[in-house]
Amino acid sequence: MPTITAAERDTATYPLPSSRPASPATAASVPTNTAAWLGAKRARFEVKTAPYTAPREDEIVVQNRAVAINPFDWIIQAAGTVVTPWIKYPSILGSDLAGEVVAVGPGVTRFAVGDRVLAHAVGADKTRSRAAEGAFQQYTVVLARMAAPIPSTLSYEEAAVLPLALSTAACGLFQRDQLALNHPSATPTPTGKTVLIWGGSTSVGSNAIQLAVAAGYEVITTASPRNFGYVQRLGARQVFDYASPTVVADIIAACAGTTLAGALAIGTGSAEACLDVVHACDGCKFVAIASTSVTFDRFARGAGTTLQLLRLLLRLVASTVAVQVKSRRRGIGTKFIIGSSLIGTEVSQVIYEDFLPEALAEGRYVAAPEPAVVGTGLDCIQAGLDAQVKGVSAKKLVVAL
Secondary structure, three states: OOOOOHHHHHHOOOOOOOOOOOOHHHHOOOOOEEEEEEOOOOOOEEEEEEOOOOOOOOEEEEEEEEEEOOHHHHHHHHHHHHOOOOOOOOEOOOOEEEEEEEEEOOOOOOOOOOOEEEEEOOOOOOOOOOHHHOOOEOEEEEEHHHEEEOOOOOOHHHHOOOHHHHHHHHHHHHOOOOOOOOOOOOOOOOOOEEEEEEOOOOHHHHHHHHHHHHOOOEEEEEEOHHHHHHHHHHOOOEEEEOOOOOHHHHHHHHOOOOEEEEEEEOOOOHHHHHHHHHHHOOEOOEEEEOOOOOOOHHHHOOOOOHHHHHHHHHHHHHHHHHHHHHHHHOOOEEEEOOHHHHHHOOHHHHHHHHHHHHHHHOOOOOOOOEEEEEEEOHHHHHHHHHHHHHOOOOEEEEEEO
């Protein structure tokens, strides 16, 4: 049984809201909640009881019907406090969820009990760091500004693929300290500019392509040849094989005569390639970086030792410094994207309130990539993480609840 803080015990006394008056017998009852707990660094997830936490101001509680798996989850599991030193164990991770609203906190007017929503759970963010806000449980506390209603035509499994990837793409494209592009709309005005999105078939790339097009930009992207059609259907104007030895030169040639609005780098090694393209092209000299320059997958598989982890971290520091030195010498701005940073900017409202609800309802925005359901129930979370470590192409792993 995981250790529960005093604050969580206090919030666990709130009853589950109902559309009908509660009887004396049910008014004092506490909803039963369970979660997939990460008990320690590099431990396996275990399903155990968890407190039900009532919403505070500007929060809602969602009964989850589907959650998605992200690399961020297994990176935390594998690297522990090295990557997220603020996380305390036991912890509930998970960023992507879709389900039904069961409670609304003070000040919330956008949602009502019974609404179908998707949401970006930010419990792993340094500014939140709260188990109640992790997605890998039955009931999750969500910031209202990080949630959006979903149409009846969209299943919970489909909706769950969006939140973290959508937020990350939006941060890189629209935040003032990143590319600062025009905001997306139903009727975008063409800007005449081009955005390079390296890694278009990834979850982040799938959303970045759609958002950039909805903001009036043309998109050049990279993918494996088997996914060329996929990214073109999302709106990419041109796509190049990221593994081609001439890919950088080919993209530079394709950008001739155009104005580049910057680049979004997704995937190991993408930042260096994007720097080369941006340096050679006219336009905005900025690269928003969504991925580290090294991968932690060896440690996620349980094959790495502590010494090897330290060596990897040294390589990570060295490669990060090399990117910074290269960018400064060329006069190119760079910044790493933190997907949950939307909670402190106007972009959260732009995406989750102003743009996404109508775009999904009208079919102008699609939930991409497609979900691949790995099982039903919280006990499938660890299996989903194990499968994600092995690699997924143009799909996102989802657990139904």
